[in-house]
Amino acid sequence: MEHELPLTLSRCPEMEGAEIDLDRGIVVIPKSHEGWLNDKQLINYRQHRVQFLSWLWNVGKDPESATGYSEYTVYGSAYRTARFDKWRWEHCGGYSMPPSEEEAQAFVEWLAYEYDQSETAKGKLQEGAMRYNKWLQHEKGYDEWEYDYKFDSSGGNHQPQDFLSREERQKIRQAVLTIGEVPSPGNVQGEEREGWLTHLGHLLNKPRDAIDDSDWEVVEGWKEPSLVSVSLDAGLRPAEVRKASTQWVDLQNGVLRIPKEDSSKNVGNWTVSLKDETTAYIERWLDERERYERYEDTDALWLTARGNRYGSKSLRRLLHRLCDEAGIETANRKMSWYTIRHSVGTYMAKERGLAAAKAQLRHRNPMTTMKYDQVPVEDRRDALDRMG
Structure with a gap:
């Protein structure tokens, strides 16, 4: 009642x-x-x-x-x-x-x-x-909102959420190379099939008429590797994955150029550094992306298999799938796409200082970056060992 x-x-x-x-x-x-x-x-x-x-x-x-x-x-x-x-x-x-x-x-x-x-x-x-x-x-039908901070209304403090360790970041990078979405040969016909045969021939360095069904099985798609690798480099927020456009990509200089109107915080244009391998993944994905009909009328850099923009829920599912593949324990941890972002901030601050972390994470307020001014637990443990 x-x-x-x-x-x-x-x-x-x-x-x-x-x-x-x-x-x-x-x-x-x-x-x-x-x-x-x-x-x-x-x-x-x-x-x-x-x-x-x-x-x-x-x-x-x-x-x-x-x-x-x-x-x-x-x-x-x-x-x-x-x-x-x-x-x-x-x-x-x-x-x-x-x-x-x-x-x-x-x-x-x-x-x-x-x-x-x-x-x-x-x-x-x-x-x-x-x-x-x-x-x-x-x-x-909205996604669950995620935050850099979680305040305790009963009087606790605000701390950064969980983050991936260096080892876990490497495991995620390796795990994403084992998944992809190149279609099975029986699911494409006509011009679409011809386009895929040309694409596979380019990837495998084989004549297109020499490609058989086994070749389709060994080629992995580049959407997830590019999406995950960019996020591991740039610490993309879920909203930024959702807004990501092909116009952001500067392959020649190996950077993302996020304009003010597309920035999650809408406070300025950002130039974000990418690893060489990430740039290579994006280049391959942009070539493959042209093979999918769902991208014909959009400049979205990544869409789900159903043609939707990514949200917090779909990204969380992808991360948990990668953690399972990589053998990363997720119990008793808040594992969301922000877990990747927090690892970028933590280690960028450690390696290059807070100014570099602020630029890479696109923080409006320098105080936001201060939360990453902390030494990871494994480094503190090493320090204790050296201290005797």
Whole structure:
């Protein structure tokens, strides 16, 4: 049985003067939002907010069992998510709904280094953004948002998430070379088959009429090797994998050139260094990419087998698949695409300093890079051995 929201609730000081939905008794649009929205935006925003808050109340705690949050939690979430919305409009280009992963990431970075409040206060505001995302996942099919930081709303601190060790990075690089998506010969016909025969002949240095079914089996595709190798070099965020374009690639100079409008943080153009082997993988992938019909009308650098842009979930599945292939234990670890990014920051800072890590990871705020100013555990262990 669904809850009925109470008509009235005790009001905390932050809510004084806020607009109250008399039918529900929940703050929908705080008074502090006055002046930020025109009449049309106000109607649009109110519709989103009512849907979101009603979802929290009715099913938000456990959608599978249709269990909602308590009135106290919904009331607090209404206030905190409204604060998140106002911050987005101030810092991310004006009114928009619903919020995006990039905006949530920028908000959490702001909490980490510019919001002068307790860890608990930061954690509560992040918790509000996470509830927005939970609603968007359940109702609109969004991916789970990932963050550089996770604040403990009960008073913990913010630390970088887990990262891959040097050995694990090498294992991932090797594992991705064993997977690919060159189609089986029975799945392509006509002009598409002719194109693949030419492509395979080029890869194997064989005449196309000498290629048989066994040759199709030994050739691996270059999409995953290029995607993973670029991410291991550049520390791509999931949003950047999703936006990645063929226009970013500069093979001649071995770099990615990410324009401001495509940058996850939208703060400037970036030139990101790549290893020579990564450049070679991308070159081979760009040649192979032309063989797939799903790339005909898009400049997307990578698409899933179903022709969709990559998201956090599909990238997490790819990483876990690679970890299984490489024999990397994932139990009791938060293994997401950010795990790769954090390894780039950790070791770039160690090898070339924080300035190099800031440039490679495309950080807007130098303070963000400071979290990588730490010595990895294996190096600390070596230091203890040398200390006696």
